[in-house]
Amino acid sequence: MSTLNADTLEATRQHIEAVYGDVPELLLDGIANLFENARLNKRGDSLWDENDVVLITYADQIRPDQTETGVSPLEAQRQFLVDHDLHEMLRCVHLLPFCPSTSDDGFSVADYLAVDPESGTWDDIARMGVDFDLMYDLVLNHCSASHPWFRSFLEGDERYDDFITCGDPNADLSDVVRPRSLPLLTEFDAHDGTRHVWTTFSADQVDLNYANPRVMLKMLETLVEYAWRGARIIRLDAIAFLWKEVGTSCLHLPQTHAAVQLMRHVLDHAAPGTLVLTETNVPHEDNISYFGDGTDEAHMVYQFSLPPLLIDAVATGDTSILRDWMASLRLPSEQTTYFNFTASHDGIGVRPAEGILPPDRIDALVQRVKSHGGDVNMRVHGDGSESPYELNITYLDAVADRRAVTPAEHSRRFLATQAVMLSMRGMPAVYFHSLVGSPSDTDAVVETGIKRRINRHKYTRDELDTALAGVDDLQRRVFDGYARLIRVRQSQPAFHPNASQTMLELPGDGLIGWTRQPHSGDPLTVLVNLSEEPRSVAPAQCSLPFSRDVLAEEMVSPDSEVPLRPFQVRWLV
Numbered sequence: 001m002s003t004l005n006a007d008t009l010e011a012t013r014q015h016i017e018a019v020y021g022d023v024p025e026l027l028l029d030g031i032a033n034l035f036e037n038a039r040l041n042k043r044g045d046s047l048w049d050e051n052d053v054v055l056i057t058y059a060d061q062i063r064p065d066q067t068e069t070g071v072s073p074l075e076a077q078r079q080f081l082v083d084h085d086l087h088e089m090l091r092c093v094h095l096l097p098f099c100p101s102t103s104d105d106g107f108s109v110a111d112y113l114a115v116d117p118e119s120g121t122w123d124d125i126a127r128m129g130v131d132f133d134l135m136y137d138l139v140l141n142h143c144s145a146s147h148p149w150f151r152s153f154l155e156g157d158e159r160y161d162d163f164i165t166c167g168d169p170n171a172d173l174s175d176v177v178r179p180r181s182l183p184l185l186t187e188f189d190a191h192d193g194t195r196h197v198w199t200t201f202s203a204d205q206v207d208l209n210y211a212n213p214r215v216m217l218k219m220l221e222t223l224v225e226y227a228w229r230g231a232r233i234i235r236l237d238a239i240a241f242l243w244k245e246v247g248t249s250c251l252h253l254p255q256t257h258a259a260v261q262l263m264r265h266v267l268d269h270a271a272p273g274t275l276v277l278t279e280t281n282v283p284h285e286d287n288i289s290y291f292g293d294g295t296d297e298a299h300m301v302y303q304f305s306l307p308p309l310l311i312d313a314v315a316t317g318d319t320s321i322l323r324d325w326m327a328s329l330r331l332p333s334e335q336t337t338y339f340n341f342t343a344s345h346d347g348i349g350v351r352p353a354e355g356i357l358p359p360d361r362i363d364a365l366v367q368r369v370k371s372h373g374g375d376v377n378m379r380v381h382g383d384g385s386e387s388p389y390e391l392n393i394t395y396l397d398a399v400a401d402r403r404a405v406t407p408a409e410h411s412r413r414f415l416a417t418q419a420v421m422l423s424m425r426g427m428p429a430v431y432f433h434s435l436v437g438s439p440s441d442t443d444a445v446v447e448t449g450i451k452r453r454i455n456r457h458k459y460t461r462d463e464l465d466t467a468l469a470g471v472d473d474l475q476r477r478v479f480d481g482y483a484r485l486i487r488v489r490q491s492q493p494a495f496h497p498n499a500s501q502t503m504l505e506l507p508g509d510g511l512i513g514w515t516r517q518p519h520s521g522d523p524l525t526v527l528v529n530l531s532e533e534p535r536s537v538a539p540a541q542c543s544l545p546f547s548r549d550v551l552a553e554e555m556v557s558p559d560s561e562v563p564l565r566p567f568q569v570r571w572l573v
Contacts, residue, residue: 320508
């Protein structure tokens with residue numbers, strides 16, 4: 001420990017003590033070793049800028065055609081992105097869990113430091129990293145029931161005796177928050193009899209025991225290794241469930257926040273410049289608590305409330321709730337920002353709308369999704385009752401019923417929602433199936449019985465090229481329109497994640513607008529019509545002068561009302 005700066009050593013001790021109440025020497029020594037082998041991981045002098053747009057995708061999202069021998073899915077996807085010049089528009093690629101896994105489409109990790117050979121190799125990921133920054137998942141709440149740690153635990157290897165969280169089936173666990181309607185404890189045959197293992201997400205996903213500092217050290221080593229292997233951003237999956245304490249909700253416990261602070265501290269010293277993103281699909285106030293004081297926890301949190309609120313605004317034509325929520329958004333420091341998205345590999349979370357949307361509007365969203373061919377996943381409460389947890393459908397099909405609108409109208413509505421997301425303060429993230437306009441994969445749901453598969457279709461390169469070949473088809477309209485939105489966005493310094501956001505006082509009858517002001521440079525005014533009727537905005541309502549719409553590429557008179565067609569978005573400078 002003598003080679004470490006005394007202040008760094010003392011700060012590390014304090015972070016460890018905040019989690020454990022004392023300072024296990026094994027953990028302190030292990031962290032010191034990581035610090036002594038530190039490697040810089042930084043892009044320039046800033047955390048982010050207006051060019052930061054993230055693509056969310058699976059490592060095997062595009063599978064090579066049979067004629068492409070020796071090409072991995074990772075390489076096939078890189079080639080697709082480069083062939084379409086997307087490396088010039090998408091700075092970062094978020095590769096969803098690419099490690100060997102036994103279920104949950106990658107989130108039951110069987111080896112944290114390997115790449116699933118069905119997707120490719122670390123060399124393939126390194127090649128992706130030449131054209132793009134990279135973002136990885138650390139699936140740290142649980143591992144696969146096939147992971148060697150768990151198998152050793154069952155076999156009685158004393159090194160792993162306390163690696164896994166077990167529970168008493170007779171204890172009152174009714175306060176524990178459950179994300180899924182599955183048993184919390186699962187029985188496994190162990191060397192000394194039956195063990196009741198804590199399985200928050202499924203019987204194949206066994207919860208790790210972070211009360212054991214050896215577990216913490218293993219995951220900190222993995223976290224740092226990911227940064228050293230090219231991750232600019234690391235997503236802490238399901239972090240809110242990390243710490244277990246019977247008699248509590250086991251959600252957002254103080255030890256969990258202290259653990260995030262420890263992880264941030266370790267990355268800041270072992271891989272400076274690495275960004276921490278927490279994934280907490282929970283009500284808004286709980287979600288933003290992971291910013292900490294603005295310097296000590298997550299750099300970014302998911303903007304989980306945006307997807308359901310935006311669909312609600314489109315469905316009802318009432319933008320007042322979305323407007324008021326956006327007006328309430330605050331950031332604790334310039335070292336933090338929001339990770340804005342509308343769709344991901346999961347469904348559209350309902351919990352983040354709780355306390356914002358009234359129950360009848362949430363019920364209406366559920367019915368809308370079902371009427372558009374989607375479904376809903378439920379979560380169970382302590383009293384045995386259930387409530388909606390997430391809506392399972394592609395965002396494209398949530399926005400409009402493809403059986404009731406033309407491809408031109410469907411794409412216009414969808415791209416309006418995406419323009420809203422791209423315009424907001426924060427770093428935008430685009431899910432692959434939103435980018436290419438994928439329809440809901442209802443066949444996959446029928447075949448597997450897994451509702452989330454509706455939004456996880458895997459393409460071959462030929463299949464994808466064919467889907468995007470029709471100029472007037474919906475998928476091509478979405479793809480071209482999305483690419484143009486991103487190109488224009490990146491040309492505007494007002495879309496820097498740290499540029500301020502001030503809401504305009506517009507009526508909530510489908511209209512919504514705001515102004516983005518960068519630290520240096522000209523402001524930009526966003527005007528959006530999310531209704532089916534034409535609208536207009538008077539110059540006096542915009543507060544700032546403008547003369548040009550950079551999206552429509554047309555001049556706009558500063559002295560007359562600005563017209564907006566149904567589902568039109570204007571970016572005015």
